[in-house]
Amino acid sequence: MNLFLLQLSSRPNPRAVLQEYFSKPAWDAESWTGIIIVMTAIALFFVMLHFVLYYQKRLRTPPQFKSPKRLFDEILSQTGLSKAQRVLVSRMARDLRPPAPARILLSPKLFAQATTQWLASRQTDQQIHEDQLRQVAYKLFAST
Numbered sequence: 001m002n003l004f005l006l007q008l009s010s011r012p013n014p015r016a017v018l019q020e021y022f023s024k025p026a027w028d029a030e031s032w033t034g035i036i037i038v039m040t041a042i043a044l045f046f047v048m049l050h051f052v053l054y055y056q057k058r059l060r061t062p063p064q065f066k067s068p069k070r071l072f073d074e075i076l077s078q079t080g081l082s083k084a085q086r087v088l089v090s091r092m093a094r095d096l097r098p099p100a101p102a103r104i105l106l107s108p109k110l111f112a113q114a115t116t117q118w119l120a121s122r123q124t125d126q127q128i129h130e131d132q133l134r135q136v137a138y139k140l141f142a143s144t
Contacts, residue, residue, distance in 0.1 A: 072101040079105065085136050088129065092118045108141040 076086050093101040096118055104114045115133045119126050
């Protein structure tokens with residue numbers, strides 16, 4: 001029993017502890033500086049995380065072409081045609097001005113129609129361009 005009383009008497013008075021705790025200033029200048037530094041670091045972390053996630057998403061998703069011309073150029077660059085052949089097909093698409101020029105590269109029938117239409121509008125070098133476009137068509141659609 002004496003041991004219990006001894007333990008009780010050695011404990012500090014709870015009222016005195018609370019009074020001492022609340023009598024100190026809550027926030028001094030050093031505390032505010034530390035809080036501002038920590039909050040800035042957290043904000044910078046989230047900004048960097050946002051950019052990392054944004055660029056990862058951009059790398060995972062294929063490019064979306066909002067321009068029919070850019071889509072046409074991208075498909076044309078993937079065809080394996082020589083530079084001169086790509087220039088010829090680009091010139092044909094530019095002169096014809098179709099709403100979706102990439103469609104010319106997707107179907108042999110559409111390519112043949114575009115070739116016929118373009119050659120009919122040309123006055124010079126029809127035979128040379130016809131031979132070159134025939135080679136392009138063979139290269140594009142040989143497997144179909």
